[in-house]
Amino acid sequence: MSLIHPIEERSVSDSRRGRLTLYFGAAPGVGKTYAMLEAAQRLRRQGVDVVVGAVDTHGRPEVAELLVGLERLPPRTVEVRGKLIEEFHLDAALVRRPSLVIVDDLGHVNAAGSRHSQRWHDVVDLLAAGVDVMTTLCVQQLESQHDVVQQITSMRVRDPVPDAMFERADHVEFIDPPAKEVLARLQDGKVYIPEQDARAAAAMYRKNSLLALRELALRRMSQRAGRENLIYRSAPRLGAGPTSERILVCVDPSPLGPRLIRAAFRMATGLRAEWLALYVETPRLALAGESVRAQVGETLRLAEQLGAEVVHISGARIDREILGFARARGATRLIIGKPMQHRWRDLLRGSLVDALVRGSGDLDVHVIAGDVAPHEVSPVPALRSPLRIAAYFWAALTVAGIAATRLVHLPLFYVIVLLLVGISLVGSRLGRGPALGAALLSILAVETSLRLDPDVNHIDDLQRAAIYLGMLLLALWVSGLTELSRRQAEAARIDERRLTALYLLSRELSQLRSEVDIAECAIRHVKKTMSARTVILLPGHDGELAPVAGTDVELTTDAREEGVARWAFEHGPAGRGTETLKAAQALYLPLTAAGRTIGVLGVAPDDPDKLASPAERQLLDAMTGPVALALQRVRLAEEAQIAEVRAREEELRGSLLSSVSHDLRTPLASITGAASAMMDSGDAIAPETRRDLLQTIYEEAERLGRLVGNLLDMTRLEAGAVALRTDWVSLEDPIGSALSRLDRRLAGREVQVTLPPELPLLPLDEVLFEQLILNLLENACKHTPAGSPVRVVARVQAGRVVIEVADRGPGLPAGEEETIFEKFVRGSKANTQGFGLGLAICRAIAAAHGGEITAENRAGGGAVFRISLPIGAPPPEPGPDTSLASMSGPQGVLHNTAKILLHQASGLEAETTT
Incomplete structure (x- = not known):
């Protein structure tokens, strides 16, 4: 087949959806990739920006030759079980944004850890970004063909491609070589077959299997062409006729109905055509008795079992409704039953057969006789009003x-x-x-x-x-x-009741956000409409169906009822009112949304005959749709939230690995180098050099310990694994301890500490709060020039204690006063060693104590970090056993300032206001 150019001129706006071109074939090895690359080369010569995203040659030289001259995106390397695997780099394609990306094998399963589990998800992202895509697809990879292909080849496709991807393709190029040519290519080694699939491929590459797969592919292409033709035929200017048959059988409440259904099934099977079963409910039929509804329900259930699409509509004129529906759905053949009523009724009321034949136009009308005698047929019992x-x-x-x-x-x-x-x-x-x-x-x-x-x-x-x-x-x-x-008014009232029930149900469901609330709402509306016991069953994490709280859970206490519900979940409607497990107490309907079964709705009406009514069944089926969509919305919201958390975890993991790769490697390299130098030199090394090397090892090991400690502290704080051990603490204690631990880092700096005597005791976890002060002081040392002063001030302000750590460094970049407290954010104007977790830990510790921390630039240069803590209730009066560390007064002050005085004695200046 000749290639139709799939690329159009790109519009000025890049917001358009990309175009998808599929190279479709019956089996691997028919030449889809080869034809796709030939088309890509032609487009490249025409000036189209073509980029190869993912094409695996599998060692085939003819495919590799077609890649010459085409730009290729660098693959993304993923390690799986110790092996490096090259995958399509979606992010690189989105950044490059070419006109056309070549992505081979739409059904490819991505390696673990990729953004998407299958390649067709990547293609969806490319199309949404406005990038055109060329790809390949085999018929056995389609989800709808899964069972049929398994019967033909005994090969199971584990991760099929949704048929929606095939339908959304803007152009499908069918590659169809003869079966002999495919087998010859296989013998020549031009068809790639994985080792683990060799046995399954042996069943596929038989001539009868290839012919059967080719028939499936041709049928799929024919269905696509038929739908496109139907769309074009709906336009008034086009008059092309249909190329495939579509049969419509009309059902009425008579014993003739099952025969009509079976005749339509045989005709559809022989013609391999789609077929529909239509029931038109007139105002007179809407008021018919239970026997009429039961007969219609039985006929329509038979049509469903035989694979027909069942449609139930209302109207006053049966002939007009039938003809209008047939033209709207593109039917080519119409099947109706031979009239069994007396001739005089036709003279008075008109003949339905005559009306359909006269108004059919190019529609073929088949009139089929019944198996019963005319006097045994009573299509519709007479509707007699009681004698008043x-x-x-x-x-x-x-x-x-x-x-x-x-x-x-x-x-x-x-x-x-x-x-x-x-x-x-x-x-x-x-x-x-x-x-x-x-x-x-x-x-x-x-x-x-x-x-x-x-x-x-x-x-x-x-x-x-x-x-x-x-x-x-x-x-x-x-x-x-x-x-x-009156009948029309009554029928309109019934229709209005059904529409009102659906409207109220849909409106209420749109406002609910939990599965339990949705189930309770659905149960309430179904009970109000049908006076029935109702239960909704949803699969749990183990896959077992369980009734939702608030529904009639006792309905499924019987193991037999649970089995029927499971069958309905896996296969379709079952239970009372159907031909499948009809001995059950309730009718079980699958809740299906977007081709996915969410759960099961069980309905056991007080009057079982209601399930025989097509109108009631249609209403019930219509109510399952909004319920399923609401449940799916909740599930998708939960999955989106989980996916967002995972994405953040991936981002965190990536940032962590990026930091670890540099910041852990530097101190380890210094330690390794110093230790190696000492080992190589032995006793020949000078004492001063040995001391310097040992000092380097000590300092780098200390730095490495701080980095790992920050990582562990941040992980524990975010996970909530740290429980505060609060005590009444004076601020002199944690500040003095932090200054003592940073003696070496603060050497040569002027440190001013101002702690007024009226500072109250605070309920603090002394160890964590000491870490907070330590991180702030270390941050000042890291981002300010050597010898610049550092100031620590505390005061009481508006019922809170405010602690400030100020420096005279370059200050904070404009607009980053809040950003610097985020994880893995490091300074950009000074030394940027570390993970960027110190300030994030400070904020977490402050928040754990009910406080907050902010940062701003100082007048005259530098930055100030301000911690605000609530004072809380006053501490209890100290008893005779109270330690000096928790006492107020002169003794407590002297004890709490001991570490600050020790720091001053070491050569640093400290100002203590007492």
């Missing part, structure tokens, strides 16, 4: 009142007019029976008046017959119109 004595009484009273006007010598002409008006009123108000009774009484009244009054004998017999016939026809006509309008 009051109605007949009021009809007689009306006629009597009008006839009494003759007593006041009202002319007979006016009396006849009044009688006609009375008949019309009775027919419009009381129905057909009272109207006919009123007409007969009116005839009797007129006849009596004519016989008793000689003055009106001038009315001859023909005129009298016309008057009497007019009265009877008027009674029949008015009462018939009244009955029809």
Whole structure:
């Protein structure tokens, strides 16, 4: 087949959806990749920006030769079980954004750890980004062909491609070489077969298997072409006829229905055509009895079992509804039953067969006879209203009142007019029976008046017959119109009730966000509509169905009912009202959304005959749709949240690995180098050099310990694994301990510590808060020039204790006052050693104590980090055993400032306001 150019001129806006071109074939080895690369080379020569994203040559030189001259994206290397695997680099393609990307093998399964599990997900992302894609696909990779291909080849496709990808393709190029050529290519070693699939491939590459796969592929292409033709035929300007058959069988409530269904099935099977079963419910049929609904329900269930698409519509004119539906769905053949009613009924009401034949146009009409005798067929039982004595009484009273006007010598002409008006009123108000009774009484009244009054004998017999016939026809006509309008109103009321139920259900479901609430809402509406016990079962983590709380869970306490529900979940409707496991108490319907079964709805109505009604079944089926979509929405929201968490974890893991690769390697390299130098030099090394090397090892090991400690602290804080061990602590303690631990780092700096005596004791975890102060001081040393001063100030402000750590460094970049507290954010103006976790740990520790930490630039240069902590309730009075570390007063102050004084004695200046 010739290639149709799939690339159009790119619009100015890149927001358009990319175009998908599929190279489709019956089996691997038919030449899909070769044809795709040939087309790519032609497009490249025409100036199209073509990039190869993923093509595996499998050592075939003819494929490798076609890749010459095409730009190739660098693959993404993934390690799986100790082996390096090259995968399609989706991110690189999205950054490059060429006009066309070549991505071979749409059904390819990506390696573990990839963004998507299958390659077709990557293609969807490319198309959404406005990038055109060329790819290949085999028929056995389609999800709809999974079972059929398994029967042909005994090969199971574990991860098929959804048929939606095939349908959304803008162009499908069918590669169809003869089976002999494919087998010859196989013998020449030009078909790649993985070792683990060699046995399955042996069953595939037989001539009969290849022919069967080719037939499946051709049928799939034919279905696609038929749908495209149907779309074009719907346009008024196009008159192309259909190229495939579509059969429509019309069902009515009669014993002839099953035979019509079986005949349509045989015809559809012979023609390999799609077929539909249509039931038109007129206002008269909508009010029919239970036997009529049961007969229709049985016929439609048979059609479902045989694979038909069942459609149930309403309308006043059966012929118009059938013909309109047939043209809308592109039917080519219409099957109806031979009429079994008496000829006089056709004369009075019209013949449905004649109406369909006259209005069919190019639609073929097949009239099929039934297996039963005409006298045994009763298509629709007569709808008889109960005898109402009051109605007949009021009809007689009306006629009597009008006839009494003759007593006041009202002319007979006016009396006849009044009688006609009375008949019309009775027919419009009381129905057909009272109207006919009123007409007969009116005839009797007129006849009596004519016989008793000689003055009106001038009315001859023909005129009298016309008057009497007019009265009877008027009674029949008015009462018939009244009955029809009542039936239409009743049918409209029933339809309105169904639509209202669906509307209320959909509106309420759209506002719910949990599975339990959705299930309770669905149960409430189903009970209100059908007066039934209802249960919703959803699969758990172990795959077992379990009833949702709030539903009629006792309905599935029986193991047999659970088995029916499981069958419905896996295969389709089952239970009461169906031909599958119909001994069950309830009808079980799968809740399906987007081709995925979410759960099962079980309904056990108080009146089991309701399940036989097509209208009730249709309403119930319609209600399962919104419920399934609502449940799927909740599931997708949960999956999206999980996916977002995983994405953040991946981002965190990537940042961590990036930091680890540099920041851990540097101190380890220094330690290794110093230790290696000492080992190589032995005793020949000078004492001063040995001391310097040992000092390097010590400092780098200390630095490595701080880096690992920050990682562990951040992990524990984020996981909530750190429990605060609070005690009443004076700020002199953690600040003094932090200064002591940083003696070496703070050497040569002026450190000012201002702690006023009115500072209260605070409920702190002393170890964690010391780490907070330590990180801030270390941050000041890291990002400020050597010898610059550092200031630590604490004060009471607005019911809170505020601690400031200020420096005279380069300050903070504008707009990054909040960003610096995020994980893995490191300074950009000074030394950037470390993971960028120190300030993130500070914020986590401050938040754990109910406080907060902020940063801003100082006037005159530098930065200040401000910690704000709540004071809380006053501490209890100290007892006789209270240690100096927790005492107030002069003794407590002296003890708590000991470490600061020690720091001052080591050569650093410290200012303590006491």
